[in-house]
Amino acid sequence: MAKSQEEKQSRDRKGAVKRGMRDPRFRGDRLAPAQAGGQGTEENRVELTEAEWEIMKVVWDKQPCAAGTVQETLAKSRDRAYSTVKTTMDRMVEKGFLQIEKIRNLQLFRSCISEIDAKRGEFRKMLKRAFNGALTPMMQFLIEHEGLSKSEAAQLRQFVSRTGKKSEVKK
Numbered sequence: 001m002a003k004s005q006e007e008k009q010s011r012d013r014k015g016a017v018k019r020g021m022r023d024p025r026f027r028g029d030r031l032a033p034a035q036a037g038g039q040g041t042e043e044n045r046v047e048l049t050e051a052e053w054e055i056m057k058v059v060w061d062k063q064p065c066a067a068g069t070v071q072e073t074l075a076k077s078r079d080r081a082y083s084t085v086k087t088t089m090d091r092m093v094e095k096g097f098l099q100i101e102k103i104r105n106l107q108l109f110r111s112c113i114s115e116i117d118a119k120r121g122e123f124r125k126m127l128k129r130a131f132n133g134a135l136t137p138m139m140q141f142l143i144e145h146e147g148l149s150k151s152e153a154a155q156l157r158q159f160v161s162r163t164g165k166k167s168e169v170k171k
Helices: 003-019 050-062 069-076 081-095 115-131 135-146 148-170
Strands: 098-103 106-111
Touching: 050 069, 050 081, 050 106, 050 115, 050 135, 069 081, 081 098, 115 135
Parallel strands: none
Antiparallel strands: 098 106
């Protein structure tokens, strides 16, 4: 690629980040969120920090919303300064988790990732770390060490039965 093209792409990426837009080629230091409607893979896993999770829950519930709205909501459970919340949200824009919609001098934040993709990323991270990515040992651990009520066990059996029937139909 010619040097002038590389410089132009670099400027485009920097401008996109400043405007709060996502550039699908560059996602910061985290792995990219899964594409809408697709299954997340190892390459496009979403991993949020604890503070990012708290912010995302508020954004999913109230979007589009200003950083002040998020800070006020979070202040009910944990005291966080506005500047801390705003800085974290700006970093989340750079990572591709949030986008900014500007209306005059107001910045409204929207989520770029679904709650399902975020949960999937968190689950896969735990599954890989604790069970080497295997579902069966994880389920065995939950049943043996966390216990299930009779109602939960019945629901699980029904779910496994339905899932088994669906996979037989696909074959």
